[in-house]
Amino acid sequence: AQSVTQLDSHVSVSEGTPVLLRCNYSSSYSPSLFWYVQHPNKGLQLLLKYTSAATLVKGINGFEAEFKKSETSFHLTKPSAHMSDAAEYFCVVSDELNTGFQKLVFGTGTRLLVSP
Amino acid sequence: EAGVAQSPRYKIIEKRQSVAFWCNPISGHATLYWYQQILGQGPKLLIQFQNNGVVDDSQLPKDRFSAERLKGVDSTLKIQPAKLEDSAVYLCASSLEMGLGVYNEQFFGPGTRLTVL
Numbered sequence: 558a559q560s561v562t563q564l565d566s567h568v569s570v571s572e573g574t575p576v577l578l579r580c581n582y583s584s585s586y587s588p589s590l591f592w593y594v595q596h597p598n599k600g601l602q603l604l605l606k607y608t609s610a611a612t613l614v615k616g617i618n619g620f621e622a623e624f625k626k627s628e629t630s631f632h633l634t635k636p637s638a639h640m641s642d643a644a645e646y647f648c649v650v651s652d653e654l655n656t657g658f659q660k661l662v663f664g665t666g667t668r669l670l671v672s673p
Numbered sequence: 674e675a676g677v678a679q680s681p682r683y684k685i686i687e688k689r690q691s692v693a694f695w696c697n698p699i700s701g702h703a704t705l706y707w708y709q710q711i712l713g714q715g716p717k718l719l720i721q722f723q724n725n726g727v728v729d730d731s732q733l734p735k736d737r738f739s740a741e742r743l744k745g746v747d748s749t750l751k752i753q754p755a756k757l758e759d760s761a762v763y764l765c766a767s768s769l770e771m772g773l774g775v776y777n778e779q780f781f782g783p784g785t786r787l788t789v790l
Contacts, residue, residue: 598783599783600676600677600764600780600781600782600783600784601716601766601781602781603778603779606778647715647716658721658728658729660729661716661718661779662718663715663717664715666713666714666715
């Protein structure tokens with residue numbers, strides 16, 4: 558079974574400084590990986606996805622992530638944090654069911670705090 | 674385009690009572706998912722439907738949880754009887770039809786926050 562590990566439960570940054578949210582994955586085959594964001598009282602939103610094309614993936618709101626097979630990592634970055642980026646971020650891997658269909662396996666989440 | 678709708682948004686019940694949640698997916702989305710998100714954890718898939726058939730329910734506690742998707746559109750998730758550990762946010766999501774090896778983006782509703790006392 559596929560799994561992901563988010564290495565930090567909380568990350569605090571100042572507005573305007575870079576953001577790094579770390580994620581490592583465990584997979585027996587080439588995985589599909591995603592980052593989702595969850596703002597308070599709002600639904601989960603897809604930030605970006607990696608599906609074996611370019612290893613550097615650009616997402617919405619200036620976020621990007623790089624797939625590194627040698628390090629089994631898929632870290633999320635943003636050059637300059639904005640107050641509106643404060644939210645919970647989930648690293649997600651797609652796992653294949655016995656039926657051949659896909660299901661999402663979520664990490665435990667990283668809460669990003671942005672101070673003025 | 675309307676998103677995934679869920680109701681109620683909040684529910685408080687006593688243990689051993691029953692509760693039901695409703696989900697209306699995005700129009701045209703064949704696949705519907707129910708997730709359980711316990712405080713401090715990531716969402717966990719409970720059940721996945723493709724149209725009105727169950728694709729996966731391996732993590733659904735079937736002694737107390739049930740779900741149905743009659744007519745392949747709306748879905749309800751029921752808990753009977755509820756336990757304290759069922760306190761969580763229940764998320765519904767939908768996507769275009771899944772295929773073998775094909776992933777389509779899942780769109781999530783706002784969730785129903787359940788508190789069991």
